[in-house]
Amino acid sequence: MTQTYQLKTTGDVLIEVRGQVGFITLNRPKALNALSLAMVRELSAALTAWQVDPAILAVAIRGTNKVGRPGTPEALFGGFSAGGDIRFFHEVALAGDTSLDDFFTEEYKLNHLIHNYPKPYLAFMDGVVMGGGMGISQGAKVRIVTEHSKLAMPETNIGLFPDVGGGYFLSRCPGSIGEYLALTGVVITGDEALAYGLADIQLPAASLPAVWQALGDQVFASTASVDAWIATDLIAGHARRERAAGQFDQYFSLARVKHMVDALEAAPEEAARKIGAMLRKRSPLMLHVTLEQVRRARTLSLADDLRMERDIVHHCFHLNSGVASETVEGIRALAIDKDYAPKWNPARIEDVKPAMTQAFFASPWTADTHPLRDLT
Template sequence: MSQTPVEKHVITEVRGRVGCITLNRPKALNALSLGMIRDITAALIAWRDDTHVLAVVVRGMGREGPFGAFCAGGDIRFFHQAALAGNPELEDFFTEEYALNHLVHTYPKPYIALMDGIVMGGGMGISQGASLRIVTERSKLAMPETGIGLFPDVGGGYFLSRCPGRLGEYLGLTGHVLGGTEAMSMGLADALMDSGRLTGLWETLGQTPFESGEAVERWCRNHEQKVFTRVVWPLAEIDRVFSLPSVGAIVSALAATPGDWAAQTLAMLNKRSPLMLHVVLEQVRRARRMGLADALRLERDMVRHCFQLRPGAASETVEGIRALAVDKDHSPRWNPARVEDVTPEMVAPFFVSPWPAHAHPLRSLS
């Protein structure tokens, strides 16, 4: 009796002189497992020192075939199971994922992300450090972690805090989903492409005689949409509200502001973990003054605390994942339940490293 071959969740191949990575877990919207993180990392390290490979391009597989989805984030069901079981692979996951995020940001060759469809959480982590971030009319970008009692990790503090004005605080706290043109206007994408051109672009990567990595980038740019309507954002209002010193002040200002934007924003915040709203506001503001390596080390400290300050089912993150992805009742029992009940003493421990500097799991990042 023949065995069904195990489906590879990451397909790596060299086409012509381009290293090509396909995330191939479409039923899970290409959510990252520890094995996928290891496969992507291994390919990038091998190609970094391979003079034949001039550039790297990464895409996702959709349910109907290539493209249509990039990566919905980390495998949160695994987080839930591992946290309840005390599985040490949970620690390995975050250490290796953040090291991969650093590798993408610091990669010495062009790294091109084809960000079609859903690009959230961990998907942002493997795309925001790209030298060329290509979005389409189907792109949906977000860092929605406050909705599961987590924070925008994978370098989220670093790249959100570098958005114009106070957009970083706004996106980090609300988890607002951006379309392709919105991502362009916020500095989270470099080029817009019609999704119908992606397959042709991918096919020509292996057939074009590139002489340099820069030529690969230029070739991709040849396929971009030059003219599009930029999204007009209420930037003055976002800056006014999200520059306020506390979550309580932000919520009060939104409640006192007339209009749809303030009402919708307040409604989003009211669904998020009150504790993590306070943590994320502090995270984004700290990260604004940090380099990438230090921001990732901070996030590694924070994510350990998310699962260990209140272990097991008492973890705010475990409860948030339970409500969204396990029981799917969409009624998380946040603790505390209200923004005004969060104290500074609850927030401060997230920013204390559980490791001495010489023993930090990401001590080698520079």
């Protein structure tokens, strides 16, 4: 029988316990389950409580879909999370509201908790999985994609960078795939996510409700028995495919953004030239910041990467504040005014100076005052 776990929840996050498993459903389908500060806090509260609760041996998370009435089978999956609530970012950045800082600090702590969770955490990554949605799924023990999965870190399109640990997990993709995904923000399929090491298994979307139900119906003796069930009943027959090298490695392994774009624009393949044209539309400044982020992250622990990203995101909103912020302008053009004509500053890739990039990596805090100082 389903029990409701006694944690305070909002309508945007549904939390329950069935059997020995804690179940989380992101329930903001009209916003593609974009994460608000309240949702981040609900997730953190549930996971913090469950990690020390001996009755809970595993956690599963999914997102609801806009299709179908809430609670009906067709609405239970199909849309994981489109990321952070960028309209909220825009509003509070212009208002000078400190809840913007709270959001990123608490979101990054949540990402770290998931990557280091002591119990099996299963992410049902059906439908859109972007930005902050990647942040709450890439640390999972089992990352399940389907034929409908659409994964991306599209932040350079709004004058931001692939945060939520993006530097860490993208830099661990084969070859220069991390640079390719981070700079372009392209959407990849479940098959590609498997090949790039960003997913563990692919299941038919139609099978997810049964898997979700089975998790709560099983009787587990320990977390080890959950691991055994995952290995034999879930993963068996769906082994991770061989990791693939990127078709654009020859371009995205180059030293600088300008070198990459020049080579792509001069490439004989139309696909490569299209990628070059795509990069010309992204924020020139944040392309440089993102490349530096991913390459620095290759040698960092997750905790150090998140601290670096917390520094960068602070500068995204405070190095130039209000409407002068590259990120505020990018969100305005994409999601507020929807004119899709951001006025990037600098306007061209060629005009970005090294000092402009390096300014994003100077921490505004000391080691003892950093908001993520306690991450280990």
